[in-house]
Amino acid sequence: MQGKVIFIGAGPGDPELLTIKGAKVIAEADVIIYAGSLVNPEVLSGAKEGAQIYNSAQMNLDEIVQMMEKSTSEGKLVARVHTGDPAIYGAIAEQIQYLKNKNIHYQIIPGVSSLFASAAALEAELTQPEVSQTVIITRPSGRTPKPEREAIFRLAEHQATMCIFLGVHMIGKVVSELLTFYDPGTPVAVVQKASWDDEKIVRGTLEDIVDQVQEAGITKTALIVVGDVLGTGRVTPSKLYDAHFTHEYREGEGE
Structure with a gap:
């Protein structure tokens, strides 16, 4: 059975800002490829015993996607761990293009930027x-x-x-x-x-x-x-909680 690649937004650094969903995948992954130049290593502390862990800071794109292809062909779950949210300067588009061309299943889990x-x-x-x-x-x-x-x-x-x-x-x-x-x-x-x-x-x-x-x-x-x-000046309150503002869930006072 073909494996799968899951891109995970690891958050900004604090390991507690990793999403629950992302943490579950890291715990289940057979192979983890993480951006070691930016991702806090503590984010990987929940990896299972025997998981293969690779630092992509020491790899080029060809090496990364070939590792994904080889691992998924063996039915393995690959966690591709990016810093922050992978949608912002995450360099995932080129990896996804390769996976699409090879018909490799993938998923994206957002993270805290x-x-x-x-x-x-x-x-x-x-x-x-x-x-x-x-x-x-x-x-x-x-x-x-x-x-x-x-x-x-x-x-x-x-x-x-x-x-x-x-x-x-x-x-x-x-x-x-x-x-x-x-x-x-x-x-x-x-x-x-x-x-x-x-x-x-x-x-x-x-x-x-x-x-x-x-x-x-x-x-x-x-x-x-x-x-x-x-700035530290006066803050203008939003209309959302203005007592005199009517919206779908609340009628404003005096209206």
């Missing part, structure tokens, strides 16, 4: 009423190119909440592009290793965040969050 772990660490709501109702997830162009229309300086025109992955090592360039449209006093936070025991948070504005990040020695595994939702 470092984006949401960072928001929790910052005690922030990324979509505050009358401040920002849009979250832009992006990364700067680097060794992996991106369409010119998605350049950070173009996205900055919206002045929405922006969450920038894979860019802290070039934060000077990122800030320069953001300043095309954002005010220099716009709040910024950089969260390194969100939810890990050694999580680090740096807060500032577009005027001073570059110096603060450099002083903190943060060069990787960090998310940049930009926007007025990080």
